[in-house]
Amino acid sequence: MSLRAADIPELGFQVGDHVCAFYSEGGYSNDDIAVDYVTKGLQAGNKCVCMIDTASSVRDRIPGELVSRDGILQFLTEDEGYLPEGYFSKDTFIRRLEAILKEAFSEGYDRTWLLGDESFVVRNAVDIKTWFAAESEATEVGIQYPHFKMCLYNLDLFDGETVMYVLKTHPRIFVNGMIITNPHYIPARQFLDSL
Amino acid sequence: MTPTERRVSSTNDAELAVDARLSSVNAVFTLSLILTQATSPGQVMRLVTTAVPAIAPGQKALAWHPRRSGSYYERAPDKNSDELARLTGPHRLEMGDSSSWWAFPLTSPPGSEPVFLVIAGSDPLSDEEAFLLSVLAQLCGTVIAKLELIAAERANTQRVAALNAELESAVSRLTRIMEIHRRLNEIVANAGEMGIAETLHRLTTFPVLIQDVHGTTRATAGDVPGDHLAKEQPGQRQELIRRLRISHRAVYHRRAWLVLANPRADVLGVIALVDPARTASQIDLAALEYAATVLSVELARLHSLAEAELRSQAARERDIARARAADLAASEARQRAILQAAHDAVISIDRYARVSYVNSAFEHIFGYRAGEVTGRELAEVVVPPSLREAHRQGFARYLATGQPRILDQRIEITAMRADGSEFPAELTVTRTGPADAPVFTGYVRDITERQRAEQELMASRARLVTASDTARQRVTRDLHDGAQQRLVTTIINLQLAEQKWESAPQRARELLGLALRDARHGIEDLREIAAGIHPAILTQHGLAAAIDALTARLPIPVQIDVPDRRLPGAIEASVYFFCSEALTNIVKHARATSAWVRVELEDDRCAVEVRDDGIGGARPRSETSGLNGLRDRIGALNGTMDIISPATGGTVLQACIPLSSSSQREGA
Numbered sequence: 001m002s003l004r005a006a007d008i009p010e011l012g013f014q015v016g017d018h019v020c021a022f023y024s025e026g027g028y029s030n031d032d033i034a035v036d037y038v039t040k041g042l043q044a045g046n047k048c049v050c051m052i053d054t055a056s057s058v059r060d061r062i063p064g065e066l067v068s069r070d071g072i073l074q075f076l077t078e079d080e081g082y083l084p085e086g087y088f089s090k091d092t093f094i095r096r097l098e099a100i101l102k103e104a105f106s107e108g109y110d111r112t113w114l115l116g117d118e119s120f121v122v123r124n125a126v127d128i129k130t131w132f133a134a135e136s137e138a139t140e141v142g143i144q145y146p147h148f149k150m151c152l153y154n155l156d157l158f159d160g161e162t163v164m165y166v167l168k169t170h171p172r173i174f175v176n177g178m179i180i181t182n183p184h185y186i187p188a189r190q191f192l193d194s195l
Numbered sequence: 196m197t198p199t200e201r202r203v204s205s206t207n208d209a210e211l212a213v214d215a216r217l218s219s220v221n222a223v224f225t226l227s228l229i230l231t232q233a234t235s236p237g238q239v240m241r242l243v244t245t246a247v248p249a250i251a252p253g254q255k256a257l258a259w260h261p262r263r264s265g266s267y268y269e270r271a272p273d274k275n276s277d278e279l280a281r282l283t284g285p286h287r288l289e290m291g292d293s294s295s296w297w298a299f300p301l302t303s304p305p306g307s308e309p310v311f312l313v314i315a316g317s318d319p320l321s322d323e324e325a326f327l328l329s330v331l332a333q334l335c336g337t338v339i340a341k342l343e344l345i346a347a348e349r350a351n352t353q354r355v356a357a358l359n360a361e362l363e364s365a366v367s368r369l370t371r372i373m374e375i376h377r378r379l380n381e382i383v384a385n386a387g388e389m390g391i392a393e394t395l396h397r398l399t400t401f402p403v404l405i406q407d408v409h410g411t412t413r414a415t416a417g418d419v420p421g422d423h424l425a426k427e428q429p430g431q432r433q434e435l436i437r438r439l440r441i442s443h444r445a446v447y448h449r450r451a452w453l454v455l456a457n458p459r460a461d462v463l464g465v466i467a468l469v470d471p472a473r474t475a476s477q478i479d480l481a482a483l484e485y486a487a488t489v490l491s492v493e494l495a496r497l498h499s500l501a502e503a504e505l506r507s508q509a510a511r512e513r514d515i516a517r518a519r520a521a522d523l524a525a526s527e528a529r530q531r532a533i534l535q536a537a538h539d540a541v542i543s544i545d546r547y548a549r550v551s552y553v554n555s556a557f558e559h560i561f562g563y564r565a566g567e568v569t570g571r572e573l574a575e576v577v578v579p580p581s582l583r584e585a586h587r588q589g590f591a592r593y594l595a596t597g598q599p600r601i602l603d604q605r606i607e608i609t610a611m612r613a614d615g616s617e618f619p620a621e622l623t624v625t626r627t628g629p630a631d632a633p634v635f636t637g638y639v640r641d642i643t644e645r646q647r648a649e650q651e652l653m654a655s656r657a658r659l660v661t662a663s664d665t666a667r668q669r670v671t672r673d674l675h676d677g678a679q680q681r682l683v684t685t686i687i688n689l690q691l692a693e694q695k696w697e698s699a700p701q702r703a704r705e706l707l708g709l710a711l712r713d714a715r716h717g718i719e720d721l722r723e724i725a726a727g728i729h730p731a732i733l734t735q736h737g738l739a740a741a742i743d744a745l746t747a748r749l750p751i752p753v754q755i756d757v758p759d760r761r762l763p764g765a766i767e768a769s770v771y772f773f774c775s776e777a778l779t780n781i782v783k784h785a786r787a788t789s790a791w792v793r794v795e796l797e798d799d800r801c802a803v804e805v806r807d808d809g810i811g812g813a814r815p816r817s818e819t820s821g822l823n824g825l826r827d828r829i830g831a832l833n834g835t836m837d838i839i840s841p842a843t844g845g846t847v848l849q850a851c852i853p854l855s856s857s858s859q860r861e862g863a
Contacts (some may be wrong), residue, residue: 026234155233160226162244167225175228184218184225 041113051081301336495606681717786811
């Protein structure tokens with residue numbers, strides 16, 4: 001099942017949304033979700049910035065005519081997006097997100113489509129609480145710049161306890177082809193207080 | 196803290212508690228949504244059990260089954276198995292330790308034992324936690340059931356897809372094989388072994404070679420390398436055939452796939468798919484094996500035709516041989532019977548003039564037994580010594596020149612009997628047998644009797660001439676001495692009577708009387724002479740009347756027994772003169788007092804006997820005697836004559852004359 005990116009606005013994708021999506025082997029493919037999400041953003045003439053592990057395979061599946069401007073489609077490596085200092089820093093990450101959104105806005109894009117595959121957390125043994133503190137704060141980042149944020153979680157890598165953190169830090173969930181409001185979401189301040 | 200503050204504080208605590216409960220419910224609800232995206236029961240159970248601490252802090256979760264372990268659950272301890280198996284809802288377990296144990300059954304399909312979500316913690320579960328975990332367990336079971344159902348469906352789908360793919364492949368393969376069969380069958384019907392090779396080559400693109408069981412190439416198609424056309428050593432070939440016979444499938448040998456064409460137990464040939472790179476597919480090998488089957492049928496058909504033709508030819512040849520043998524045997528038997536029954540002596544010699552066969556007549560004529568002459572030189576056996584050298588030279592000359600002088604001709608020779616006596620023989624020689632083994636067969640007839648008969652015939656003819664002359668002379672003499680004298684005397688007496696008629700009438704009358712007497716005597720003499728030539732009474736009244744008249748003039752009594760039946764003239768005359776001559780001899784020489792004449796007529800012969808009671812001892816006195824004349828007369832009618840005349844007295848003359856049907860008809 002694809003993301004049905006063309007239907008995203010109709011599904012209630014709202015500007016400033018911070019959405020989590022889950023994939024696993026044999027189920028949703030992270031590449032399929034990424035291709036549909038980016039395709040929709042490019043079709044709208046928006047800038048797309050992807051921090052995913054499979055950049056080349058996704059790039060190859062994007063129709064070339066959609067890449068209408070230099071820099072409209074940007075892929076950041078794990079080090080460029082998450083670990084610019086060689087380790088994960090919540091503050092650095094948050095600033096990096098703000099910079100990306102600000103830069104896109106300055107470049108004249110109406111909106112920016114951010115996409116991140118968070119498997120790097122497991123690979124790099126990032127502290128769960130640190131990461132989800134960053135996730136919780138990210139919901140509030142760049143609200144002055146129109147954008148969408150989607151975080152991809154591999155259910156084969158993360159356990160139930162981690163999933164519960166994901167649900168607490170993302171106000172909206174992409175599940176079963178739909179974006180729904182997450183009843184288990186905890187506002188950032190409350191969440192950070194609970195840590 | 197004032198009461199108000201306490202009331203506010205209490206209100207805040209209550210709100211927080213409600214928020215916490217709602218958060219837990221939301222957590223279970225949201226987690227259940229996420230679980231719907233899990234892809235395996237193990238993933239579901241892992242997410243659930245690891246999420247439990249977030250839902251019920253201080254608790255850990257396990258997945259147990261009462262009876263067994265599985266991919267996402269463990270087997271419960273034996274002491275809890277029966278207890279778990281009986282549970283239908285949440286239940287606290289007594290594990291015998293200080294922890295609090297709860298079991299929550301997962302929703303499961305009807306009729307199956309559920310898996311349990313087992314929660315253990317140092318603190319007992321609150322009612323809210325137990326409720327949430329019960330809900331979570333049921334949601335978990337529902338998701339797992341759905342996944343298992345999906346997995347089963349997927350497996351079914353995959354199985355169906357696999358079956359479809361297999362079926363499609365099988366259909367494709369069958370279609371291909373049917374095409375192979377069709378093409379090969381069409382070709383076999385039209386083009387035989389070469390057609391099989393060409394078709395298999397076109398179907399597989401590999402060079403094709405068909406050999407007989409000994410390795411001799413019968414047909415090729417495609418570019419067959421030369422070393423494949425070379426024959427193997429007989430021992431190697433036999434070993435290869437043995438391997439192929441055992442395998443029943445294509446065997447890779449000398450960079451080619453080989454299959455036997457062996458209908459029934461016979462090995463008729465080998466068909467090879469030359470494949471140096473060993474890239475032939477199963478379809479190619481199937482084509483090869485079917486081509487071998489088709490080749491088997493074709494070779495069996497040719498073999499049967501050849502066998503049938505051979506059987507037919509052998510039967511024909513056998514029939515012909517039997518017929519020839521039968522003919523030959525019959526011919527030989529017939530020939531041998533003919534030769535054995537032949538009156539002529541038959542003697543065969545080989546190219547060395549050695550006797551190889553004689554018949555019974557040879558033994559009779561030459562006085563040898565067959566065993567005495569077989570293998571001996573012909574000249575020593577039958578050729579008189581004075582003629583042997585000439586005979587040998589003539590035989591050698593013929594063998595040297597091939598120019599025959601006596602072959603297939605009838606010649607008269609002088610032969611020699613076993614006792615050394617010589618005899619005249621008539622010889623005819625024929626040649627038979629192949630050129631390098633000729634057989635000469637002589638047919639020898641003893642012509643002693645024939646020559647004697649010829650001599651007798653010549654003598655008889657001479658006697659007839661003599662008798663005829665004598666008879667003419669006698670008639671002349673009788674006419675001169677008898678009738679002529681009486682007629683002369685009659686004329687003289689008539690002339691004297693005429694002269695005396697006037698002068699002496701009495702004398703004239705006496706002379707007339709004498710003339711009349713002499714005339715009468717003359718007539719009687721003429722009658723006698725005429726009777727000696729052919730009596731008129733015989734012609735007019737037959738044999739019985741003629742003999743009766745003949746005997747009437749004889750001076751002795753004759754008893755007659757002659758049938759009154761007419762016979763052919765020649766026979767009546769011969770019998771009449773036979774009886775006349777015999778009776779004359781009786782009157783003249785036998786001094787007999789009585790005589791008898793008897794004639795008997797049978798169907799095919801006439802027997803005549805004239806007998807007397809005289810002195811006997813009668814012998815023909817000369818070649819011209821009357822008896823020899825009679826013998827000639829009787830012999831002229833193929834009859835025989837015998838004289839029985841002992842010196843003691845009495846003579847019997849017997850004659851036997853054959854009566855031919857023609858002579859009988861003539862007589863009738």
